[in-house]
Amino acid sequence: MEEDMRICDGTLSNNELDDVDHLCCMAHARAKFKYAYEQGGDERALSFLEWIGQLYGFEEEYKMQDLPPEEIKRRRNDSSTTDIMIAMSSSRGDRRLTIHRRSYS
Numbered sequence: 001m002e003e004d005m006r007i008c009d010g011t012l013s014n015n016e017l018d019d020v021d022h023l024c025c026m027a028h029a030r031a032k033f034k035y036a037y038e039q040g041g042d043e044r045a046l047s048f049l050e051w052i053g054q055l056y057g058f059e060e061e062y063k064m065q066d067l068p069p070e071e072i073k074r075r076r077n078d079s080s081t082t083d084i085m086i087a088m089s090s091s092r093g094d095r096r097l098t099i100h101r102r103s104y105s
Contacts, residue, residue, distance in 0.1 A: 026052060047091060051084050 030052045037045040058081060062072045075081065 026055065048088060051088050054084055055081065 030049065033045040033048040033052070036042040037049065058075065062075065067075070
């Protein structure tokens with residue numbers, strides 16, 4: 001049985017919910033890394049921007065190939081994608097963003 005998931009922007013009201021897995025929107029995460037690099041000069045953000053760009057590239061390929069939903073799900077869970085997610089998670093250091101390895105659909 002598949003669980004309901006809620007994606008939120010991290011506001012205080014969303015943090016007050018019980019029994020909720022906090023999921024991060026990749027667009028919001030990308031925006032924070034872009035801001036860290038452009039406004040704060042934090043060059044550590046460049047790796048994350050590159051990885052997120054690769055994930056966006058995969059999504060663009062799926063769209064261009066007009067893949068069915070089942071194939072998109074399979075590709076989102078293949079080693080190309082999970083390797084990037086693992087690299088992001090293991091490279092985050094003291095960043096507050098948490099990336100969990102799970103099935104992305």
